[in-house]
Amino acid sequence: MSFTSFNFEPSLQDGLDAMGFDRPTPIQEMAIPVILEGRDLIACAQTGTGKTAAFVLPILNKISKSGSSTLNTLILAPTRELAIQIDQQIQGFSYFLGVSSVPIYGGGDGVVWEQQKKALETGAEIVVATPGRLIALLAGGKMDLSSLEHLILDEADRMMDMGFSDDILKIVNYLPQNRQTVLFSATMPPKIRQFSMKILRNPEEISIAIGKTAEGVTQSMYSVYDGQKEELVRHILSQKAYEAVIIFASTKDKVKALYKVLRKQFDIEAFHSDLEQVEREKIMSDFKNKAVKILIGTDIISRGIDVVGIELVINFDTPSDPEDYVHRVGRTARADKEGEAITFVNPKDQHKFVRIEKLIGMQVTQNPLPEGFEAGPVYLGEKAKASDFVTSPSAGNKSKNKKKKKKPGHKPSGEKQAQVQESRPRGESQKKHSTPKPEASKTEPTASAEPEKPSKFGQRKNVIES
Numbered sequence: 001m002s003f004t005s006f007n008f009e010p011s012l013q014d015g016l017d018a019m020g021f022d023r024p025t026p027i028q029e030m031a032i033p034v035i036l037e038g039r040d041l042i043a044c045a046q047t048g049t050g051k052t053a054a055f056v057l058p059i060l061n062k063i064s065k066s067g068s069s070t071l072n073t074l075i076l077a078p079t080r081e082l083a084i085q086i087d088q089q090i091q092g093f094s095y096f097l098g099v100s101s102v103p104i105y106g107g108g109d110g111v112v113w114e115q116q117k118k119a120l121e122t123g124a125e126i127v128v129a130t131p132g133r134l135i136a137l138l139a140g141g142k143m144d145l146s147s148l149e150h151l152i153l154d155e156a157d158r159m160m161d162m163g164f165s166d167d168i169l170k171i172v173n174y175l176p177q178n179r180q181t182v183l184f185s186a187t188m189p190p191k192i193r194q195f196s197m198k199i200l201r202n203p204e205e206i207s208i209a210i211g212k213t214a215e216g217v218t219q220s221m222y223s224v225y226d227g228q229k230e231e232l233v234r235h236i237l238s239q240k241a242y243e244a245v246i247i248f249a250s251t252k253d254k255v256k257a258l259y260k261v262l263r264k265q266f267d268i269e270a271f272h273s274d275l276e277q278v279e280r281e282k283i284m285s286d287f288k289n290k291a292v293k294i295l296i297g298t299d300i301i302s303r304g305i306d307v308v309g310i311e312l313v314i315n316f317d318t319p320s321d322p323e324d325y326v327h328r329v330g331r332t333a334r335a336d337k338e339g340e341a342i343t344f345v346n347p348k349d350q351h352k353f354v355r356i357e358k359l360i361g362m363q364v365t366q367n368p369l370p371e372g373f374e375a376g377p378v379y380l381g382e383k384a385k386a387s388d389f390v391t392s393p394s395a396g397n398k399s400k401n402k403k404k405k406k407k408p409g410h411k412p413s414g415e416k417q418a419q420v421q422e423s424r425p426r427g428e429s430q431k432k433h434s435t436p437k438p439e440a441s442k443t444e445p446t447a448s449a450e451p452e453k454p455s456k457f458g459q460r461k462n463v464i465e466s
Contacts, residue, residue, distance in 0.1 A: 006032055009064045011096040012057070019092060025050035030206045031182075032058050040181050040203040042196050044188045046326055049208055051184050052089050055152050060090070062150075063125050064097050071143075073150040074175070075128045076168065078158040079300065080105035080277065081284065086154065087128045104129035104137065112277070117142060131159065131167040138174050145174050151199075156185040157192055165195060172199050187323055216338040217329055220365045221353065223379040224344050228369070229316060230261055235370050236314065236342065237266055237294070244287070244310045247296040248328050250317035255296050258316065262294070271297035299324050313341045318349035322359040342367075347377045350384035 002023055003016050024032065027045040034041050035058035045051045059073050066072075077083040080103075087103040094101075102119035104127055120127070120143060127134075127143075137143050151172070153159065159168065181200045185192050188207065196203065224232060237245065249255045252272040259270035269283045269292045286292040299319070310332045319325045325343070332339025343364070345353045357363055369376050 001029055006036070006057075006061075008057070008061045009097075012061050012064060012093070014096045015093050016057075018095070021053075025054075027051050027206070027208050028054040028057070030208075031055065034204045034206070035059065035180070035182060036061065038180050040200040041183070042188075042193075042200065042203045042205045043182070043184045044186070044205075044207040045184065046186045046208070046323075046330060052086055052154070053093070055154070055182055055184065056086070056090055056093055059126070059150055059152070060094050060097060060099055063099050068125060068149075069123065070147040071123075071125065071127060071145065072148065073126045073152065074134075074145065074148055074171075075126065075152040075154060076131055076134070076159070076171070077128060077154045078130065078162055078164065080130055081280070081300070082155065083128045083130055084281070090126055090128070099126065100124045101126035101128060104133050106130060106133040106136075131164040131171065134171060135167050138171065143174075146176060148175050149179055151175060151179055151181045153181075153183045153185075156183050156195070157187045157189065160191055160195065169198065186327065217332055218338070218340045219329065219343075219360075219362075220341075220367050221343040221345050221379075222367050222369060223350075223376045224346060224369070225377060226346050228373060228376065229344050229346075230258070232344065232369070232373070233258070233262065233314065233316065234265065236312075237262075242293060242311050243290055245294045245312045245314065246310055246328075246331050247294065247314045247316055248319075249296060249298060250320075252298055254317070255298060259296055262296075266294055267292060268294040268296060271295055271300075273300070299328070311339055313339065315341070315343040318343055318345050318352045319356070320352060322352075322356045325356045326360065345379065350377075350380055354382060354384055 003021055004013065006024075008016070027043065027049045028051075031041060031043050031051075031054040035055060043051065043054070045054075055075075063072050075083075075086060077086060083103045083105045087101050090099075090101040100123070102116065102124040104116050104120075116133075120137075134143075138145075153168070159165070181203075183192075183196050183200060183203070222232060233247070247258070249258055252274065255270050255272050256274075259268060262268050269287065271280060271283055275283070283292065283295070287295045296316075313328055313332045315325070315328060319328060329341040332341060343353065343356075353364075366379060
């Protein structure tokens, strides 16, 4: 199937041809006809599947066909980064259409706020907004949504996790009842279905399997202690002159600490919510333009950026949610390109990685630690439990299990030492090396110094509030 099969308006098709869009992705192939017919839709699709174009293209076609010059479509997104990204894609697709859009988001200075208000006053057919800032505009009487025909909710699950459900319902009260509503979500838990029933009418449903990672991604893991992670990152980044790398850490404090450790040796920037909006936009622009080669951040960038050509994704910490792993890995191997994803798995996160392997339906290759590294922990696979802690004193870890008192004359058993040197049953054997691990700098904070806090289901941390 090609895009010509949708019979788009000539100007829209010209834009697709100019951008090199030939064949639609599965989610585009399934969603575009439903949206063109004007039916409400619930679509489940992960990042990297082309979902933005799946709702933007039919909306642009309908606006172009109707000749509308008033506010026609509202797109809600969880973060300012995603709102900006969607707006940029709209500008690209509508190059020959004359359709305008404006992103509305919080966190900027007074200049940004004035620019947003002026754009609304001059008129735009499409508004892409974060819920918090849009509520402020509506409460101040700065927007008239009476002419709205389409409401799009992108990454609805993320907005639910960020606590935007009440804000969205408030926004819906400002909208005409006779409208088309489309909801896109990377996951479809019961709370999303229950919420969708409040704002959609007899929706069609489409689902693209969440557990599948792109075929072009080479996935592997290292079984390591926390004290080995920083040196392993250095080793990996030193093996090749990478043009685009993303490193994911579990908290913004780890992001800051690892950035301080790596910045002396590599061209790297840290992306976190403590930065001003102008700083974040500059960092993202530099990364897209390859002026910055390595970006380190939390899961806020696992869904909020669309950069083609990312060669490597490193999970410095194992994601707590298996679906977050899919989103992180989805940053690479986009647009049919190839990429690599490497995950560091410490003893207490082994049970998390087992859940990841079950979700993606494959066993990820275990890499042996490089020469010069002390042996890492045994990867227990299916036997791993949340309470299992395999530790190594030389790796700077302390066991959380209570130690039994030793009887006089008792000699330590060699069983644990032997376990450490065992190979993972399905992977390549690891060798024990006597070379000592370099000590971490006393003047710089270590990225692995902060204890990890297990997240509860349905809660996400380190998100940027609008």
